[in-house]
Amino acid sequence: MEYCARIGTYLGALSTAVALAALAACGGPVAAPPAEHPMSMPAPAATAAVQPVAASIVTIANFAFSPAAATVPVGTTVTWSNSDSAPHDISGGPLHSPTLNQGQTWSYTFSKAGTYSYICSIHPYMKGSVTVT
Ligand SMILES: [Cu+2]
Secondary structure, eight states, X not given: OHHHHHHHHHHTTSOHHHHHHHHHHTXXXXXXXXXXXXXXSOOOGGGOOOOOEEOSEEEEETTEEESSEEEEXXXXXXXXXXXXXXXXXXXXXXXXXXXXXXXXXXXXXXXXXXXXXXXXXXXXXXXXXXXXX
């Protein structure tokens, strides 16, 4: 097992998955993975952070809000504009727009700081947020 232990040490610098695979191949007990292994793999797309964009106009196009994460100062009126031929709305928390057809807009004035998450209730996979600071 000395060989295997040495291999494990060398592989410690590599990804946890590779190190564990090598150790498992030796037939020995599999060590617990390190608590942290920074940069070992890219973040999954599902949890990738959306970069907030300072914007008071949110365009709805191709079944997505753009920017998906907008930031505005308190007191800003944000306007959503639907460019799609499909109808969309803005729904979440205090945000309750009517259905917007192509070319229609809807505005909401944010008077309190906070993060406001919303969806299109017609297409709930469409997600957006406005962070008011
Ligand atoms: Cu929609």
